[in-house]
Amino acid sequence: MASIKEIQVTFDCADPKRVGLFWCEALGYDAVLPGGFATWDDCERSLPPESRGSWFACADPSGAGPRLYFQRVPEEKITKNRVHVDVRVGKGLVGEERLAVLEAECARLVALGAKRVRLLPADEENESCLVMQDVEGNEFCLD
Incomplete structure (x- = not known):
């Protein structure tokens, strides 16, 4: 049996x-600082100029969610993501109650710099969700 x-x-x-x-x-995560540094600025100052701003990491303070790692790349985002994050704010909710929760979270994230793309309305198989983009255009869904 494979290990988790x-x-x-x-x-x-x-x-x-x-x-x-x-x-x-967006997720209530905390920045992950490398050992020995009190702030990101302290960490950045310790790096050679060409490496400054090259990465950032954050983690779920409860330990339940995955660590997120952000790495600088030279190319711009051109096409749709093949993998995306679903932010599960409406879990277990249906209909108007679900839409209200999705809309409230959308408004909060737009104030942080996200962009609303479109609402995918409920159908016979799926509840409604909102397609959004983060501050650099990476797609994610409020689900």
């Missing part, structure tokens, strides 16, 4: 700290 593995979700981005701080606020 710990996972990390990695985002390629232009500004790892900006994207990482958005996801900290």
Whole structure:
């Protein structure tokens, strides 16, 4: 029997700290500082200039969710993500109650710099969800 593995979700981005701080606020995660540093600024100052701002990490303070890692890449995002994050704010809710929760969370995330893309209305198989983009255009869903 295979053992359960710990996972990390990695985002390629232009500004790892900006994207990482958005996801900290969106999910209630905490920034992960490398050992020996009190702040991100202290960590950045210890790196050679070409490595500054090259990564950021955050984690679920409860330990239940995966660690998120953000790495700087030179290319811009051009196409739709093949993998995306579902932020499960409406779990167990249906109809108007679910829509109200999705809309409230959408408004909070838009204030943090996210963009609302479209509502996918409920059908015979699925409840409604909202497609959104983070501060660098990475797609995610409020589900």
